[in-house]
Amino acid sequence: MDDFAELIARLSPEARVALELRLLEGAQSRTDGAPARDPRQASPLSYPQRRLWFLDRLQPGTALYNIPLLIRLRGSLNHAALRSALESIVQRHEALRSTFVTDDTGEPRQVVSPQAYVDLPVEDVSGLAPGERVAAAKRIAAEEAGRPFDLARGPLLRAMLIRLSPRHHRVLVVMHHIVSDGWSLSVLFREISAFYRSAVTGEPVDLPPLPLQYREYAASQNDRLRGEVLARELTYWRERLAGAPALLQLPTDRPRPPVQSHRGARRRLEL
Numbered sequence: 001m002d003d004f005a006e007l008i009a010r011l012s013p014e015a016r017v018a019l020e021l022r023l024l025e026g027a028q029s030r031t032d033g034a035p036a037r038d039p040r041q042a043s044p045l046s047y048p049q050r051r052l053w054f055l056d057r058l059q060p061g062t063a064l065y066n067i068p069l070l071i072r073l074r075g076s077l078n079h080a081a082l083r084s085a086l087e088s089i090v091q092r093h094e095a096l097r098s099t100f101v102t103d104d105t106g107e108p109r110q111v112v113s114p115q116a117y118v119d120l121p122v123e124d125v126s127g128l129a130p131g132e133r134v135a136a137a138k139r140i141a142a143e144e145a146g147r148p149f150d151l152a153r154g155p156l157l158r159a160m161l162i163r164l165s166p167r168h169h170r171v172l173v174v175m176h177h178i179v180s181d182g183w184s185l186s187v188l189f190r191e192i193s194a195f196y197r198s199a200v201t202g203e204p205v206d207l208p209p210l211p212l213q214y215r216e217y218a219a220s221q222n223d224r225l226r227g228e229v230l231a232r233e234l235t236y237w238r239e240r241l242a243g244a245p246a247l248l249q250l251p252t253d254r255p256r257p258p259v260q261s262h263r264g265a266r267r268r269l270e271l
Contacts, residue, residue: 042103042110043112043215043218046214046217046221052176052178053100053151053178063148064262066145067174067176067180067181070170071171071173072170073169074169075167076167077167079161080199081196081199083118083119084195085192085196085199086118086157086195087116087117088116088195089195090117090157093214096116096157096175096180097115098111098113098215099113099151099154101152119159120160120161121160122161122163123160123161123162126163126165134164137162140162145174156176156179158173159172159173159174191207
């Protein structure tokens, strides 16, 4: 995720804000007219969240849908200010303090905790030899990123600070895909910086208010996709996919096992 952070860092502040505002405006246009929802009340899941909830029930205790963000920090660090910044982000975004429970009918519902709390434990590898610190930090981050979440208990965001030296740190943030996605990492990266700067300097945070929360979008989506509208959409795709193979067999260099182990590797190639 260091590469992702570096990519976002190359964007100008204007480009980042413009991109986020365009997407927020698009989301707002799809929820205009929807009544406000009380966050204390259990809310329906969006359709993407339903898929992830179902997959978690189908194969619980896995980290397949964990989203890690590892950020390099150089210079003096204020641990309390960083923890405060993370808590401010969780308080700002309801999705990051949501859990997913099942009601009496067996339907999943998302519940928003009223108060944000983020623990920021420290793993100190500064006592190792200089050449061993980065490898140790990567190993610790990989282990933490591979630890599964409990969707019903939460929290669905975890953070950890890894100290390589007094002026070199890594901060790891891990979220479940049911409350975040790849695009959201750019928002998280920018807001960590903004809230941390505010906690250190005492200056107010220059962030626009959110036009809606994801919970409100999910409720609006459920309100729209029901009855005849939902039946029409399902009929269309059943007709389009009629006769499609139940299993897509693509040629691979090794046979695919009946039960996936998800043990793999990554190769990087630049063209």
